Amino acid sequence: MASARVVQPAQAEPPVGSNPRTLIRRALPYIGYAVLIFVAFIEITPFALTIANSFKCDPAITAFPASFIPVPPFGVDCDVRDETGAVVGRLPATAQVNGATFNPTTSGYDQIFSDGEALPRWAFNTVIYAVGITILRLIFDSMAGYSLARLKFPGNRVLFFILLGVLMIPAVVLLIPRFIMLQQLGLLNTFTGYFLVLGADAFGILLMKQFFESIPGEIEEAASVDGANRLITFFRIVLPMATPALVALTIFSFQGQWNNFMDALIIVGTDESMYNLPLGLNQLRGSGQDIQFDLVLAGSVITTLPMAIIFFVFQRYFVEGVSYSGLKG
């Protein structure tokens, strides 16, 4: 017994260097870690630099984009003023940055928040669009998915195939006709138009249908025997059982709408007061070559922050949602 225990590890691990294959096998974890750390660095650094530079005055962003450690004094004034308080120039980069450290300013943020209050309006619109469409989809997609999965009616299969067909229509094809139709209906640049166009989606219906097919149906049958109204049964009994799928649907549609650019461009793109944050951010960039990076980077941070907070709080569900749809797909 004792000798076997001594011999076994020796067999598993022959002396180092005796066999090139063993050497490679031993090196693999180190190579693996090196690859992962390198990629993680590539994926994270841009965000770190964006946050750091959003707290600099624009001359410093251009001259020293790599310095990332904020040190006091905080709240530097980006304008250089004379004795009377009149602005005579911008704070030179070397006055704000010292090697890897810099004195942070909120100048970029102050500007985008004071500029005619456009940004708060865009943020408000984005919340309304994202929350409204998520709620509509939770109701409509799950109802349709449930019906396709569980209820028998003539044409059920046909609707399912139509759904698969709709899933294949590229968004680009819809761009112009949707614009024309909304224009004809007088719904361009309205909340109604936005909610109507995006209030249900084929992907969400499919997600819900597949979920309802994966859970047993006895409970609703029992409820329907009792003569309960099917709609009440659905919202009281069926929907609470579908929580995992509803969470996935919530995350997909909220994230999709928070970041939606192309649909917003078509539906509300001709009225600045109806913009969402992605459209607004594009507006901040301006059309010229001369980009005000202090505004653009501050706007980027503001646009991303709410989504990032939601992501870190509900991280598990994000990953599960993607895995779920990937495995089903």
Next chain:
Amino acid sequence: MAAANSAAAKNVTPDRSQARGRAKMQEAISGYGFVLPAFVILLVFMILPLVVAGYFSLTDWNGVRPLSGEGAYEFIGLENYQRLLVEGRRVDDFYNALKNTVYYVLGVVPTQTILALVLAVIVNQKWLKGRGFFRTAFYFPSITSSIVVSMIFLFLFSNTGPVNGAIRALFPQYTPISWLADNTGVLHSILGIFGITEASAPVLGDTEIFRISLWEWLSGPSVAMFTIMLLAIWTTIGTMMVVYLAALQNIPSQVYEAAAVDGATQWQVFRGITLPLLRPTTFFVVTLGLIGTFQVFDQIFVLNTDNTKESTMSVAYLVYDLAFGAISDPQMGRATAAAITLFIIIFLATILQRRLTGGDRPVD
């Protein structure tokens, strides 16, 4: 059926078939009622627009003349398609956009798929510590808006930006380039290293296919487009990695144990077992990738300038540009024709890749 049966069983009436019929009817009514709101939206804002697009692609409507007015447009048959694809003022625009898009797709899809698979395999290793951290780090970029990512890249790759700074720190002799303003073809540069230029191989410059010279077709993506490709890969690998990781974790460990008993090496196990079992996932990831990249729009919209408009023009952006870009000369009809053509191209590409990868069925 079961619901109808049990409902009927409760009714102890002589006429059971009538009750069963009523229950069936009620179920059907509920069935239609439940799908109604969602399918009205899909019908009006997904299917009808497709029909409308097909319809207007056969007209000469310019998008400005009011539709209600007399003679707003005329039917011109397939003339828009012919003008766009065969002969007309915009032919070279379309094929230039198609060339850019195809280079974009061919550069992004294989790269992001292979990188995602490699990362997923490493993250799935038993010895790995900090799995959650790596998964979060890789996934995070994909939750941000395409516009934010475009702004970040605009900053990173600007003339004085951190990327040029980093390259310069590593290679002091490097002269900074304006990545997003550079129209040089990447493949042209590579060919140039081997001494192949337009002057040295005049046949390439003289041969024209679809109004674009062979030399131009071989340009590869421009440096500006290449930067946008990096952006797409950078954003997407995390999502694709999470999909692969879920599939890897779904492979039962007995499969590997059996292989270990047979004395297979890790590489043999990967080639012979893991990869074939992942085939449906690969099909899914590649299909998603194809559909997404063929329609590249947001990033182009934000990052193109007058200077790089031609070298970063994608088909999806051309559709927008034809319809809304040229204020003096909008061409709704031709724009919808371009959109429908893109639809057909994406459809064919998906079928082709299904044939090439052997579809979504796993092999044993």
